[in-house]
Amino acid sequence: MISLKHPKTGKILEVDEFWLRYHCRCVECVDADTKQRRYNLFDLPAAVKALKLSYKSDQALLLVEWSDGHKANYDIDNIYNSQLDALISRRTSSTIYTPWNRSTILKHEQNLCFSLSALINNDDVVKSLVTSLVRYGIAFINEVPPTPTMTELAIRRVFPIMKTFFGELWTFGDRKDHADTAYTKLYLGSHTDNTYFCDAAGLQALHCIEHVNGEGGENFFVDGLHVVQELKRENPKAYELLCRVQVPAEYIEPGQHHRHTAPIIKTDPVTGEFVQIRVNEYDRAIMDTLPQSEMANFHGSLRALLELIREEANQWQLKLSPGTIVIFDNWRVLHGRMAYTGQRTMSGAYVQRTDFVSKARVLGIIE
Template sequence: MNVGILRADAENGTVNVQMEDGLSIKLEDCWLRDHCRCTNCYRSDTYQRIHHLLEIPEAFINNLDYDQEKIRVTWSDGHESLYSANFLAEFHYKTWIEGRSLKPIVWQGASVSNKVCNVDVDSFLNSVDGARKVFQSLLDYGVAFISNVEVSEQATEKVCQALGGVQHTLFGGMWKVSTVREHADTAYTTVPLAVHNDNTYFTEAAGLQIFHCMEHENGAGGETVLLDGFHGALQLKRDHPEDFEFLTHFDLEAEYLEDGYHHSYSAPVISLDKFNDIKQIRFNVYDRSPMAFASGAECRSYYRALRNLSRYYEDKRNQWCFKLMPGTLLVFDNFRVLHGRAGFTGHRVLSGSYVSRSDWLSRARVLRLIK
């Protein structure tokens, strides 16, 4: 960003700034004083404020000067602050929000197969361009592939670390899914799994999920199924707006039980941000816990809404099915993309892990894909 200041004035505690590119900004004096970047107020080495909020004087603007590059404010307590034009332009509300908002591209079924990236592991691990392609695909579509990965847990873990770091849960850090019943979960069977999100019973579900098929011997089936949960939710909003509204407010309780663990959490199936855009899907028909309802009407609304959403998620036209082969690692956004599998025979082993949402979005910011 490179902008210049056309004019600036202060009136009733508000600074009005007109930029040369036409951008108009209004800033309150309390915000300006809190955002002073002088060495007495801000540490540029740690990117942290120096003073507690209660230590910042409630001063008023005594004088304001400006040129094309900056504004100088002299405060009633004698303190002086400088604000560059670029710094002020960055915090124009609309620009600020747009720079921080994720802009998912919704998709239906296999139509996305030629849009998501498939990046060679060496490019992903060793080049900024390769990493940017993977994270941009995750931001846009919620899915990415990394190919030519050595078929080993160590090589898989190296990729997971580069995606943001291995998230440790009750399943461990790196884990294997096979027919060996290591946990009380239907994933450790051969039966088909309907599409779902993982960790609906956690306070914060895993951000990314990683699968790497290590082997599948003496059998068939086991195709991976992916689905854009945002697309299905938007279909529900279009056709059954009252059910969409219900699922954005009703707290559905999920739980996980096994020896030594009892996780439980309640949240809406469809979470919205303050602009009413979808930010997360928590959908798992297997992990729903027994529930009490305040009224019969609430109970019937719950089952009607959840069934109607389930019909979109189980609609084959919305699902993308493919066989995950050794050497190709699948990464997807667990806040958005639902996953499942076909039933299978034989010996099948998946290696994988979780990456927290905070950590993978941090990597996306470092790569300057989002703010």
């Protein structure tokens, strides 16, 4: 181990020697174009040692001469910021995410809406929209001509579209094109999509193309981050159980049989922060992942979460009208729909989670 002193804080840090050698970022070690390492673990001696350490630039840089003949310069701040406690501190103290209930989101509603023309003509508006998706998990694009083609154009301005067995851009009403309750006029309770996929879509977009000769169909949204935080505060045992128990989901139609098993609440294994809520009572498969003796605790815990989701104060209800696209974080925001009458046509699309967070990193919104 090497003892380093941070010049700004005076904090002493014990650093593993091999870790430090392996993390040299000089042009000999990291390709300047690809940002990938030029070597692998076995190219370095297992017992590599630091022979000489010195500082320069007011101790902002650490110079190390290694036993394998390599000479490296390290930014002291980068070393300290690359430690586990620094990562946990940054993630858990982040203020980029705003949990919300209905009253909270209504206060920020003006931060969620963007016109299509501004989105197309201004890259700063793209960044603002992605920031809203990260912060609140939901955003709206207004003044969109109500056609599938313009829906697709608006989404692709910001993100690539994810292809599934539904297609890329999909248009649906109450025709039974798929074995899904969404393809009916029935009430849809709050849920997240794709719980039966190994990797559920990161974002979902919906656009009402038309609704004629009828009424109803209001959409409602619930912030999963908020309700999970409330569950953790009010019922920590239920929270712990829903983070741990594997819950199977399934989708079956001719030519398709998707199945995935995972906890209802996913947390980061390093920091413990919220990552995903996975709730869909319509897609629940047979619960065969627990002994029967533990089923009562599981269903009691799930009931506690669903009660929070169903609380009126946590549900933001609005009527989607032609010309407005809603985009929401499918790992965070639950959505549902009131029953409706008449003829209603919706266009929609998914965006992969990795494409969403990549865009947010490229724009400097998250690390």
